[in-house]
Amino acid sequence: MRRFMLAAACSTFLASTAYAENIGVTIARADSAFLTIVRNGLEDRAKTKEGVTLQVEDAQNDTSRQLDQVQNFISSGVDAIIVIAVDGDGTPAITKMASNANIPVVYVTHPPADAKTLPETAAFVGSDEKDSGTMETKEVCRLLGGKGNVYVLMGPLNNESSLIRTKDIEEVMATDECKGMSIIDKQSANWDRLEATNIMTNWLSTGTQFDAVIANNDEMAIGAIQAMKSGGTDLSKVVVGGIDATQDGLAAMAAGDLEVTVFQNAIAQGAGAVDAAVALSRKEKVERNIWIPFELVTPDTMKKYTDVNR
CATH class of the missing domain: 3.40.50.2300 (Response regulator)
Incomplete structure (x- = not known):
């Protein structure tokens, strides 16, 4: 009976922690009005997923700082990394670092320079x-x-x-x-x-x-x-x-x-990045490029968009 209870307890523990993901997020610059909205989309979607937590860092528009943040995420053993890249020059190094560590990486909003050669453990979520x-x-x-x-x-x-x-x-x-x-x-x-x-x-x-x-x-x-x-x-x-x-x-x-x-639907981009990061961390396949369509806005159509990106 004692062995049975121990086995049952272990089974319950494993089931409850199987999908507890810690995702590292590095944002190009936290003072950007648009990227603040993307961050809101990331955080709002993470709240809807049980066991998912985000560790958010500000790269302060510094490529070297962003690379250091990614390395720190890898060292701390995060389950996935989301990157709003400072620039394309640093993305191949980020992809290689994450791939070597077998940690999925999802780029969002700013396309990576190596978008056409991303491995199966990486994806880009954004607009064309x-x-x-x-x-x-x-x-x-x-x-x-x-x-x-x-x-x-x-x-x-x-x-x-x-x-x-x-x-x-x-x-x-x-x-x-x-x-x-x-x-x-x-x-x-x-x-x-x-x-x-x-x-x-x-x-x-x-x-x-x-x-x-x-x-x-x-x-x-x-x-x-x-x-x-x-x-x-x-x-x-x-x-x-x-x-x-x-x-x-x-x-x-x-x-x-x-x-x-x-x-440009910043909220949808942020939400899509979390979805992709969680899926990749669970060894699920995702599209290499997940497109969120752009839409033309003029004075005649602007009312439709007033409360969307908040």
């Missing part, structure tokens, strides 16, 4: 950046009637999403419908509102005539808007585009300052 800048620029082109001078605000020059979004802009402007548009200048504001404000202020100081500002994200678009307001620019004569459809971005659209943005 080929659509984001393309949707944004096509709408700006439509509003401009296919012609005009444009300033472009880019994200970090070593960030895969930024590179693709900028390439999207250039490819759309090379089409027959939009070939009347030309880029005056393009600079990196590193996804940051203040940096974008400073760059836009410098552009305004040149006195160059322009018709639109196309930004790789809403934060930089808002920074440009603030600079133009301070400089006395008539915003009714300038088309401004962004990406992400953040709450601040939608507020700028409601005020009539932002004409176009592209909804």
Whole structure:
């Protein structure tokens, strides 16, 4: 009887702890408005899964710090790692470290540079950046009637999403419908509102005539808007585009300052990353790329998105 009770107790213990996962999460920068929403999606989904805990670290936009955080996760024996990468350059090393330790790694939002060669123990959850800048620029082109001078605000020059979004802009402007548009200048504001404000202020100081500002994200678009307001620019004569459809971005659209943005479902990305990490930690197969579609947002459709990314 004593042996039976001991066996039963052990069986109950194993059943209750079989799916207790500790997931390490390293976020590129915790002060990012958009990545804060992704983090909310991660944490909200983890709360719905019994036994799943997240250990969240801020990489402070430092690739070396992020690599150290991943190594610490591996040393502490986490069951899976979720990475919002600082830049693509560091992702092959992260993938190799995690793979060598037989720990699943899930990239979210920022695509890894090694996306096409990820092992079976890795995945990417995000939105296809080929659509984001393309949707944004096509709408700006439509509003401009296919012609005009444009300033472009880019994200970090070593960030895969930024590179693709900028390439999207250039490819759309090379089409027959939009070939009347030309880029005056393009600079990196590193996804940051203040940096974008400073760059836009410098552009305004040149006195160059322009018709639109196309930004790789809403934060930089808002920074440009603030600079133009301070400089006395008539915003009714300038088309401004962004990406992400953040709450601040939608507020700028409601005020009539932002004409176009592209909804990137940060909550769904975060939730999908947790789902993938848990599945991989349980030796279940998942798709290498889990796509969360982008959606064009204009003043006519913005109400649909007001309470989504919170």
